Amino acid sequence: MQNDIVKCGLTEQTDSRFEDTIEKEAYVWCEKSWKHDDHEHAHQRSQLTFVEEGYQYFHIDQKIYLVPQYHVIWIPSGKAHRITSEAQTVNLMVFLFKTVFDDDFYQNVHVFAVPAVLKEMLLYASKWNQLIKEDEEQDLFLKAILKSLPNFCRENSYLEIPVPSDVRLIPVCNSINSNFKYNLNTDELAEKAQMSVRSLQRNFKSETGITLQKYLQLVRILKSIELIDTGQYTLSQIAYKVGYQSLSAFTSSYHLIMKAKPKVKKLS
Structure with missing residues (x-):
């Protein structure tokens, strides 16, 4: 029997979709020298990915988004995506949110450079890496990041290859x-x-x-x-x-x- 593949805390199913058994509203998953598959997949959590080192290409809806170092990409829940990169080293921080606020921002893909304040917040949150148990400080802090994203976003549409x-x-x-x-x-x-x-x-x-x-x-x-x-x-x-x-x-x-x-x- 083939072992289940777990990525970012989610268990991959045979149809390239992921089963979410984590109860937490939000959590962070960091990995050094990130390894990825090149097949398209989707999950029911919204995703904020911060590229700490290297760069990534995200293939979404007939567009290719470049996410260079110190940029983030926001991917809405359920949005199928595929990632590729030729970078020598890719260090990513992935933030996964079960629910989001009522704002159009969260329904669309965004790529933007990380302002200094947001960068420090994201790096601070790395102390909760792969922590899926309840933690009040973590929950409040990640909710603050989520709430602030529309204001932090300075989207540059030309990082998309249509x-x-x-x-x-x-x-x-x-x-x-x-x-x-x-x-x-x-x-x-x-x-x-x-x-x-x-x-x-x-x-x-x-x-x-x-x-x-x-x-x-x-x-x-x-x-x-x-x-x-x-x-x-x-x-x-x-x-x-x-x-x-x-x-x-x-x-x-x-x-x-x-x-x-x-x-x-x-x-x-």
């Missing part, structure tokens, strides 16, 4: 993802989509909410985050590798999307 539902646009996205070092060739992309350049630009913006150029910029910055995480390159080398002709152009583009300047790790 996936168009129009199948004609998938080869366009694949081409940009494979050739992000080079400038856009809209004629070639239009040929891949079997439509005119004008139709391609219009349909792509309608399907994804962003322009082809913005999509390319987003892909480049996400690739740069992966390269920064390796600690093997200078910022100038990374800028060149992802298609920028100068460090200043890369830094400006990075800041526009990430709302912070890129910082390289020490070379290994």
Whole structure:
């Protein structure tokens, strides 16, 4: 008989859903060097994930959300999601809530940088790691975090990689993802989509909410985050590798999307 797989205190069922036998309203689950499966799953607790080190991609509803270090993602209850990462080390803190407050915020996916106050609150809560027994201080503290999330949220929608539902646009996205070092060739992309350049630009913006150029910029910055995480390159080398002709152009583009300047790790 196969042993049940327990993740974050929840027991995984054969249909990639989880059985919740924990009575607590909320609890925290931390792991170093987080290991994850790449299959989609869902559970009936709302989830706040804080990336303490590394980065994660969350695949939800035809979108790919990047959650870099010191960012959080809020995932509503019952929302199917899949996570992937190429980071060398991923340290996560996962907060699971049985019930939430009556606010539209809690019904949608959000990704945002963690303000200093929230970061300290999340790190303080790590002392209750995997504690599923009743604890009054923990319950009140986690409820305070939950209540404050809408005010802390400074959502950056450009950390999402949208996936168009129009199948004609998938080869366009694949081409940009494979050739992000080079400038856009809209004629070639239009040929891949079997439509005119004008139709391609219009349909792509309608399907994804962003322009082809913005999509390319987003892909480049996400690739740069992966390269920064390796600690093997200078910022100038990374800028060149992802298609920028100068460090200043890369830094400006990075800041526009990430709302912070890129910082390289020490070379290994």
